[in-house]
Amino acid sequence: VRDAAPPFRVLEKCQDLCLRDRTGNNLPKPCTTIDFQPGSRIASYNGAAEYEESTCYLSREQAMPEGIGNLMLVPNSVHFIEVCLN
Structure with a gap:
């Protein structure tokens, strides 16, 4: 998903x-993790809030120890994992 x-x-x-286990095109896809890179705010002359994408x-791949993936640290990125509580 990309959006400004x-x-x-x-x-x-x-x-x-x-x-909801959906892609940006609303197709079914199992999902358990999100890697998010927020866009920075852009200075504008009219005062309206504008952002980079x-x-x-x-x-669905999870990092160890829950999964088999290796989590890589990426600057300006946040990693979220779905957690189910019973």
């Missing part, structure tokens, strides 16, 4: 898609 909306709105959209990657 405010970063928190993009993250909400990504979270909703992941919880925010990006999120939806995946």
Whole structure:
């Protein structure tokens, strides 16, 4: 998912898609993790809030110890994992 909306709105959209196991095109895809890169605010002359594009990657692969993936640290990126509580 890529969007120039405010970063928190993009993250909400990504979270909703992941919880419903859907892609940005509304196709079914198992999702348990989100990697989110928020866009920075752009200075504008008219005072309106504008942002660079925010990006999120939806995946079902989890990092160790829960999964087999290796978590890589990426600057300006946040990693979210779906946790189920019984």
